[in-house]
Amino acid sequence: MQYLVSVIDDKSDPGSTDRQPAISEFNERLIADGYWVFAGGLADTDAATVVDNRGDQPVLTDGPFIESKEYLAGVWIWEAPDLDVALKLAAEASKACDRKIEVRPFQ
């Protein structure tokens, strides 16, 4: 079962900026234990562009699809046997990143 694991940061109360060593260490463990599928940190939401081509022509909008204090700062994809395993890893991930984590299963 694959899970999309989102790292949620908060513009008004951001997590600490010195987390990279802890995250790298956690990633190494994810790889060693066979949970790691993909990981990536994201640039600021200001760098996002929304494309809507449901009409006659593509409409481009500067910025994220929704403006909110909380935003997606990075993602993982994990392979885990069930939600309990994923939630346990997510608890560790939240500590490592000093940020909230959303766990969502793929279909």
Place this chain on the structure above:
Amino acid sequence: MSDAELAVTRAHRDEWARVVAALTRRFGDLDIAEEAAAEAFATAVEHWRADGVPPNPGAWLTTTANRKAIDRIRRENKRDDKQKEAQLMHDDSPDAPGVIDDNRLRLVFTCCHPALAVEARLALTLRMVGGLTVPEIARAFLVAETAMGQRITRAKAKIKAARIPYRVPAAEDLPARVASVLTVLFLVFNEGYLASGPDTDPLRHDLTTEAIRLTRLIRTLLPEDGEVAGLLALMLLTEARRPARVSPDGELIALGDQDRGSWDAALIAEGHQLVRERLAAGVAPGRYQILAAINAVHTSARDARDTDWSQVLALYDQLVRIDGSPIIVLNRAIAVAELDGPEVALALIDRLELGGYHAYHATRADLLRRVGRSEESRAAYGKAIALAGNTAEIAYLTRRRDQLG
């Protein structure tokens, strides 16, 4: 009621969770298990009326439900997946002894999984473990039937989509997971004991009974768990006072004013026995065990004036150490008022941030009344009345307010 109907009612009470649990185990799908179990119980009445009640109703229901589930899977898989169907057909071996209870425990832990919202856990547990119908659960929580149906459907869908496992948690996770189960059962009980809403009975016997029944079940499944025993004792000692709790004209009767002769002696004896067992276990008690012990002190006094308040306070002191939440501090203050007077108690609760909690204002109103601050007491009763949801409690608070000089 005919013999067949009686037998089905009894089987429903005793076997529903077993059947659902066994089917969930076998088919890995709560939806299929629930529907097939419901179908099996629905057909049982006419079959048992025609052919007599089978010697082992539980086995009959499980076999019938299994067949219904396979029929359904076959219908859904008509076009493809013949292989899966064959696989299902082969797994017809009966569970080993003890496995069934493991299955029920699995079911409870799955329904009370912390990744589900508390309301979803409540609804799902009452449906899958308690066997209540969706309309019954909707009525219990004053929610529209469609909304309740959706809540249960969503919860089942999340369990499936997110792959919430169907298993008893590992020993290291057990205390937290049991706590989640007990929270659900306590919520069911409390809603029965202090029912909310203008159109419900102030006491919901159906809910308290169901909560006690499910807690008994959990206790048979987890006999070593002190908090499970504690919660059961707490429920029994609270339920024991139910006959004395509401006056004939529908007004709540405070603990100190209750007719103690009408308390249920058998429930009290059972509750006291559980509390003694936990004391003898010599393990540091959790909050339910301490709350049960407090209730044991109250139910040991033949007259309210004989209440051992210093014992009650000592137990609250113990409770505050593991749970210093404002509600516990508030309840502790009631014992302080009995020992050191209402002035001291008032000082303890004045700074509590419980402005939205009716019992805070009710307690304050009573303490203010006792120190002669009538105007403030009247205002506090007003706030309590505005926030209270239980009709009997509102009637009680209103009379107390109107009796102020």
